[in-house]
Amino acid sequence: MRELIGSVLLYLGALTAAEGGPLHEAVKSGDLTAIAAALDAGADIEEQDKGATPLFLAIRSGHPEAVELLIERGAGVNNQSAMGLPLTGAVLTNSVDLMRLLLAHGADPNAAARGERMLHFAVANGCLDCVKVLVEAGADVNAIWVRGDPARLPGIITPYHLAKHDDHADIAAYLLEHGVTISKPEPISAKLATGDPAKGKAFFAPNCSSCHVTRAQDIPTRAPNLWNVVGRDKASTKFSGYSQTLSAWEGSWTYEDLNIFLAGPTLTTPGVNMDVRGAPDEADRLDVIAYLRTLADTPVPLP
CATH class of the missing domain: 1.10.760.10 (Cytochrome c-like domain)
Known part of the structure; x- marks a missing residue:
């Protein structure tokens, strides 16, 4: 069930060691002056280095000031890279403050990376605070992630199901209190x-x-x-x-x-x-x- 998250987490660990251009290198260190200089010199603010945009890398590296600067200079908070959305990086690293920062600048709490909603990522990561931030921002607690081949019998995964399945009792209780509906068919x-x-x-x-x-x-x-x-x-x-x-x-x-x-x-x-x-x-x-x-x-x- 966690194939996507597992692959993302493996890649996240390698990002800090990756070689990149001046903008990516500046972002890794959080050097605001170097970031501004690279952008002034014409660096592409959405260029991906091994799947990571500068904004994604700033989030992964934990540099909120760099995140703010990149957004001010035009980085898209809803632009998806090979590694996912900017929110993906914040959710997977349990960076609640960065999640709030991205959401304040227009990040979509119902956005999906490769079909999987941010709320699913937060639940799978076992981060109750991340779940709360997303739900408070308007994330759909009944959102469905369709995993597998839609033509056959694909996996139908809701955040609540995932919380119950992965034994995150605190998250399951929170979701249930915030609008989860459990379907029941008509008697037959x-x-x-x-x-x-x-x-x-x-x-x-x-x-x-x-x-x-x-x-x-x-x-x-x-x-x-x-x-x-x-x-x-x-x-x-x-x-x-x-x-x-x-x-x-x-x-x-x-x-x-x-x-x-x-x-x-x-x-x-x-x-x-x-x-x-x-x-x-x-x-x-x-x-x-x-x-x-x-x-x-x-x-x-x-x-």
């Missing part, structure tokens, strides 16, 4: 008989079978075996990858529980390890549940 008990197991199997095969096995004798690897899932106690099979969220959801898998979970696991049950989109369309969900019902010696009766 009265419609279960309309589900088509064959269509459900056709949906399941390309979207779910790479993780879930379905025969009684199959050994689970990436996700639990779904044989006898309907009516089975939650998080009860011989599988070590259950999330804390799912382990805490008591009771057996009812048809309505499956309806809730499959509607969008991270949206209806934040914190689970299954971060794919699920089956948001009710017709698909009815078909999948009808198929799951067949994965048993004796299918659980419909309501």
Whole structure:
């Protein structure tokens, strides 16, 4: 889940050792006179040195005066470099004061770097103060980061789900108090008989079978075996990858529980390890549940 942040952090560690032009070198040291001289001599204020603009590098190096000077001279607070937005550098280094400075100069609290919102970065970095600054500036606490291939079943990641999943309880509580909404689909008990197991199997095969096995004798690897899932106690099979969220959801898998979970696991049950989109369309969900019902010696009766 943290591939992007991991790669950014690795690169951040190398920036201070990178060779650059006069402007980049001046920014690294925070030498305001040298920065002004380089700009007066025609240095490009948006030129990237190994993926970092002067503004990004000033933020990474922790020089607020240099940040102020670069912004005054025209550096774009919302201009994205290969390393991300200026806010990216401030968030990933937990530089709350620099975050406030950028936001005061017009940085967008809802901006995204390669699809991932700044709020997601702050949550993943475990920085509650950073989260607070962004939310106070107008960041959407229900923003969705779509990770992976949108044509298949991509990861649907909200800040709250990420906080729950990564066990940042303080951040999760703060987000919940500041507008998080948890989705719940309409009940489907009265419609279960309309589900088509064959269509459900056709949906399941390309979207779910790479993780879930379905025969009684199959050994689970990436996700639990779904044989006898309907009516089975939650998080009860011989599988070590259950999330804390799912382990805490008591009771057996009812048809309505499956309806809730499959509607969008991270949206209806934040914190689970299954971060794919699920089956948001009710017709698909009815078909999948009808198929799951067949994965048993004796299918659980419909309501």
